[in-house]
Amino acid sequence: SYELTQPPSESVSPGQTATITCSGDKLGDKFASWYQQKPGQSPVLVIYQDTKRPAGIPERFSGSNSGNTATLTISGTQAADEADYYCQAWDSSTAGFGGGTKLTVL
Amino acid sequence: DVHLLESGGGLVQPGGSLRLSCAASRFSFSSYTMTWVRQAPGKGLQWVSTITSGGDSTYYADSVKGRFSISRDNSKDTLYLLMNDLRAEDTAVYYCAKEVLLWSGFDYWGQGTLVTVSS
Numbered sequence: 051s052y053e054l055t056q057p058p059s060e061s062v063s064p065g066q067t068a069t070i071t072c073s074g075d076k077l078g079d080k081f082a083s084w085y086q087q088k089p090g091q092s093p094v095l096v097i098y099q100d101t102k103r104p105a106g107i108p109e110r111f112s113g114s115n116s117g118n119t120a121t122l123t124i125s126g127t128q129a130a131d132e133a134d135y136y137c138q139a140w141d142s143s144t145a146g147f148g149g150g151t152k153l154t155v156l
Numbered sequence: 157d158v159h160l161l162e163s164g165g166g167l168v169q170p171g172g173s174l175r176l177s178c179a180a181s182r183f184s185f186s187s188y189t190m191t192w193v194r195q196a197p198g199k200g201l202q203w204v205s206t207i208t209s210g211g212d213s214t215y216y217a218d219s220v221k222g223r224f225s226i227s228r229d230n231s232k233d234t235l236y237l238l239m240n241d242l243r244a245e246d247t248a249v250y251y252c253a254k255e256v257l258l259w260s261g262f263d264y265w266g267q268g269t270l271v272t273v274s275s
Contacts, residue, residue, distance in 0.1 A: 051203055051217050051218065081259065081260050081261070083260065083261030083262070085201070085262075087201075092251060092265040092266065092267055092268060093193075093201065093251070093262075093265055094265075095256065095261055095262060095263045098256050098257070098260050098261035098263070099257070099260050099261070104256065104263055134200075136200060136201050138201075138203075138261060138262075140259045140260075143206075143213075143215045144203070144215060144217065145191070145203035145206065146203065147193075147200060147201040147202060147203060148200070149200050150200040150201070
């Protein structure tokens with residue numbers, strides 16, 4: 051499967067901007083998606099096709115993708131945003147997930 | 157709202173088999189590619205297998221190729237995963253997921269079903 055690399059953890063203060071990166075070979079040539087997962091819950095799609103937000107996802111979630119790196123940005127981070135975040139992309143009809151980033155809001 | 161409900165998980169011995177089902181409702185199931193994703197206890201998400209809307213094309217992770225088989229019955233709005241020759245490393249929660257657009261991410265996930273492979 052396609053290998054994607056994320057930092058294991060990030061921390062952010064409430065109200066500040068959180069940035070989570072995801073790197074993979076020629077990732078910018080593919081569509082990146084991002085998922086939020088809270089303990090004991092199923093993943094929730096927050097960004098797809100690099101920059102699009104599904105209905106119901108707050109505007110503070112945004113994404114970008116260029117070169118070998120996709121980025122998830124959370125502006126005005128709230129305590130409720132504390133969760134694990136996973137990037138995902140398709141390559142040659144196989145899907146890859148990043149290892150996940152635990153976002154701590156403190 | 158879209159609903160996906162997995163079933164069929166449980167405890168199975170190494171080398172055994174299990175068939176998971178995912179009952180879909182409230183969307184046009186036959187129009188969408190569907191995928192199985194698993195998550196081992198305390199670990200990250202791992203893609204397992206994908207099947208196109210008509211069932212004509214299937215794709216598998218190397219770790220399950222030759223052992224797992226994905227299928228669907230569009231007349232019953234149900235997705236399946238037949239798992240053979242199960243190993244301890246297959247222990248995980250298995251989620252079925254609906255694709256938002258072709259090759260573009262998964263917008264709806266089931267609640268998952270736990271598969272435990274142990275003697």
